Amino acid sequence: MMKKIILTGGGTAGHVIPNLALVPSLKEAGFEVHYIGSRNGIERELVEAAGIPYYAISSGKLRRYFSVKNAADIFRVSKGLIDAVRVIRKIKPDIVFSKGGFVVVPVVAAARLCRIKSVIHESDITPGLANKLAIPFATKVCVSFPETLAHIPKSKGILTGSPIRQQLFEGKPLRKIRPTLLVTGGSLGAAAINACVRDALPTLLQKFDVVHLCGKGNLSGIQQNGYTEHEYLADEMADIFATADIVVSRAGANTLFELTALCKPNLLIPLPLGVSRGDQIQNAASFQKRGISMVLPEDEMTPARLAQDVNNLYNNRHQFVTKMKQQEAANGVKNVLEVITSSL
Numbered sequence: 001m002m003k004k005i006i007l008t009g010g011g012t013a014g015h016v017i018p019n020l021a022l023v024p025s026l027k028e029a030g031f032e033v034h035y036i037g038s039r040n041g042i043e044r045e046l047v048e049a050a051g052i053p054y055y056a057i058s059s060g061k062l063r064r065y066f067s068v069k070n071a072a073d074i075f076r077v078s079k080g081l082i083d084a085v086r087v088i089r090k091i092k093p094d095i096v097f098s099k100g101g102f103v104v105v106p107v108v109a110a111a112r113l114c115r116i117k118s119v120i121h122e123s124d125i126t127p128g129l130a131n132k133l134a135i136p137f138a139t140k141v142c143v144s145f146p147e148t149l150a151h152i153p154k155s156k157g158i159l160t161g162s163p164i165r166q167q168l169f170e171g172k173p174l175r176k177i178r179p180t181l182l183v184t185g186g187s188l189g190a191a192a193i194n195a196c197v198r199d200a201l202p203t204l205l206q207k208f209d210v211v212h213l214c215g216k217g218n219l220s221g222i223q224q225n226g227y228t229e230h231e232y233l234a235d236e237m238a239d240i241f242a243t244a245d246i247v248v249s250r251a252g253a254n255t256l257f258e259l260t261a262l263c264k265p266n267l268l269i270p271l272p273l274g275v276s277r278g279d280q281i282q283n284a285a286s287f288q289k290r291g292i293s294m295v296l297p298e299d300e301m302t303p304a305r306l307a308q309d310v311n312n313l314y315n316n317r318h319q320f321v322t323k324m325k326q327q328e329a330a331n332g333v334k335n336v337l338e339v340i341t342s343s344l
Helices: 017-028 042-049 069-091 104-113 129-137 146-151 166-170 191-204 237-243 253-261 279-289 303-315 317-325 332-343
Strands: 003-008 031-038 054-057 095-098 117-122 140-143 157-159 180-184 209-213 227-230 246-249 266-268
Touching (some): 003 017, 017 031, 054 069, 095 104, 104 117, 140 146, 180 237, 191 303, 246 303, 266 303
Parallel strands (some): 095 117, 117 140, 140 157, 209 227, 246 266
16 A cells, blocks of 8 residues: 655745655655645745645744734644644645745644654754744654754754755756856845846856856846846756856755755855844855855855855865765765655
8 A cells, every 4th residue: 555645845945845856766665745835835836846736734934033923923823733634634644754944833733633753854054943843743853964963852863964856966068168157046036146146247257157046036137148047947957057167055955965966166155144043154164164165154245255256166166076075975865765764
């Protein structure tokens, strides 16, 4: 009899892509895969495009600070719990796997109410608020960084690495004459990086072709030789990665592990404090300490400094590739699958 699993996670592509990376192996292992996400998050589009049954539930943003919106969001989370219980009772899964984002809290809580085991994956060095709330309900917690184990109950934490899409390793480089710089601010874009890159184009385009992933609704309409911009790329991403010589990126954990696995020298511009809890700053510091990334704090970023650091990264790219090849390559997909199957 086929086993059933519900995947959940959303809000950004970083909470969805690792789930999708698991799907081929889950199906090979005999799982029927279902997905619970929010009504309007990016996860819906990505999951439905992958042909996986999708169930939307109510979800609210969980805040660490006082806001009049908290009362309404408490209602949404409560409604989400009821929604999730209904879906779980309908599907009758053997297990739930959660990747993070605010939508997962009612799902993991609902799984506990329905006596269904759940496994959580935490990508960042320290757990986010949603995962902190969900961890007490979980059977096991997979982590990408060794440092994270200090923040997880010893009986639950397992170092697995991050699940990475197999298709990323199958990209074919596009024809090019000059070095290619890939710039990405994550699936939602990064206004500060977008603006700085565009201001730095006169310098960058002297040496590089620039492929700019600027996020939904952030296209500028700039038309210059050597510069192309996209809101987001899915199927084409493998070829773009294969083409890129160096990468400028935010420091979301999922992206960092993909860049390392693909041996792409990178300049990280982490989300600053004030608009984040500092998780990307911690991620970037860890990778910088290992000698596999350069870091440019956003408050130090100017068009001139960005262009200078990009040139330095390109000139020293071979030493970064050497360091990346020395990293112990954890097969996140295989390791997470083992945790899921052993938790049944």
